[in-house]
Amino acid sequence: MLLDAPATTVPGRAPIDAARVLQLARDTLDIEARALLGLKERQGDAFVQAVELVLACRGRVVVMGMGKSGHVGRKIAATLASTGTPAFFVHPAEASHGDLGMVTADDVVLAISNSGESDELGAIMPAIRRLGATLVAMTGRTDSSLARHAALTLSSAVDQEACPLNLAPTASTTAQMALGDALAVALLDARGFREVDFARSHPGGSLGRKLLMHVADLMRTGAAVPSVGPDARFTDMLREMTDKGLGFTAVADADRHVLGIFTDGDLRRLIERGADLRDLYARDVMHPNPRLVRPDALAVDAAQLMEQHRITGVLVCDEAGRLIGALNSNDLMRAKVI
Structure with missing residues (x-):
């Protein structure tokens, strides 16, 4: 039920229904909170195996994703790298035009796609397998093409997007981001990563100055x-x-x-x-x-x-x-x- 609130006028536009604006904001947060709770319940053996794969990796974690999943992927790669797991992001479209040369057989490729049917990712999956790299999929559909190519699949499925049209990636990208954070946290703990290690990768930050400067x-x-x-x-x-x-x-x-x-x-x-x-x-x-x-x-x-x-x-x-x-x-x- 919408709350009673005065309409707000924006110059050149029709009056805004303040109550509806607030209700949509609260609905968005409710939907995304439910998505994260559902994501929590779906994690099990596959998540543990993903941590084991990365810990055993002799190379680096190569994160890939298109569109909004790509933006999330860049953040996940940055979080992994700053918490003790060497990682970097490769754009799938650029990968098919030469950047795939960054990937080696010793790497773990973390490919992110909510639908699991991204054309750009699909085009390079066979090449990644031929390279011998280990492919881990993070997708909302465990029966997708991406999941079928992967050695391991992490489910980032959500029941609905927060977008009223159920189209714009909202709850799904929140789930991907949170799942990436969960992976990074599990890995840093397994590696025995501590404050001083964090400081070494953040020499310009306040913690780096406190723990590294003599x-x-x-x-x-x-x-x-x-x-x-x-x-x-x-x-x-x-x-x-x-x-x-x-x-x-x-x-x-x-x-x-x-x-x-x-x-x-x-x-x-x-x-x-x-x-x-x-x-x-x-x-x-x-x-x-x-x-x-x-x-x-x-x-x-x-x-x-x-x-x-x-x-x-x-x-x-x-x-x-x-x-x-x-x-x-x-x-x-x-x-x-x-």
Whole structure:
């Protein structure tokens, strides 16, 4: 039953029945939700065998599909590739004009077609079999031509499309997408795929930055590291801090062993106390036992150290405690670690 709602007027068009629009949206979601629940009940031995086939594959998963099934196929290939299963998409029409050369006998071909009667797929099925590749069909008709060519068939059948005409691929493409996701999830679990593996295939993403970027990748080195000796006059120490622009300077001995650190915060506290800064030396004002990190530490761990101790920078030392770098919160923000 349609809900009572005011009609909406669009310039140049007849008024829109808002209640009907909302009801069609809800009907679409109901139909697609029922399609997924039905899809769930149809999965069984064939799905397990498909996972086993892909796990045993010495090549790659080659995904194919025409039209809307092709768009879904591109997404499935991308999801498989990013979760530990090497995969790529080949357009069936292009395959019959040379791109079939991308397919080898070691590959598993995942061919997607709701009807199972796509002309472009049908034209290359015999060639795929001659190549020796293993063909897995994902189709809404298990008695289709595509299913007959396949070594294994995954049913993506739906009772109806969400389209009021029952023509436009809607519920069927939702089912294909979900079935592809289910396959990818089952495979990543079987492979023991973990967060760090995901990060390696997503180095540009936030997880990749958190799990793969190390302090050594971001730290200042060489002349960019602020450092003075313990006998440096206070004015020389301030000049070093100003020149390097990190808001702190290390205090190190002649062998670069870290003795302490002096920060902008330490300077403010000295001024508040009214100290006579002219007669001070670095050894008099440095903060001993500063927070240190190793260059092989994760950048995200350095960020957590700064947050935990409410500091804006850390010194980087090697195993012998020698100063080799410096890192501040701005470096981490630029790298989008924080």
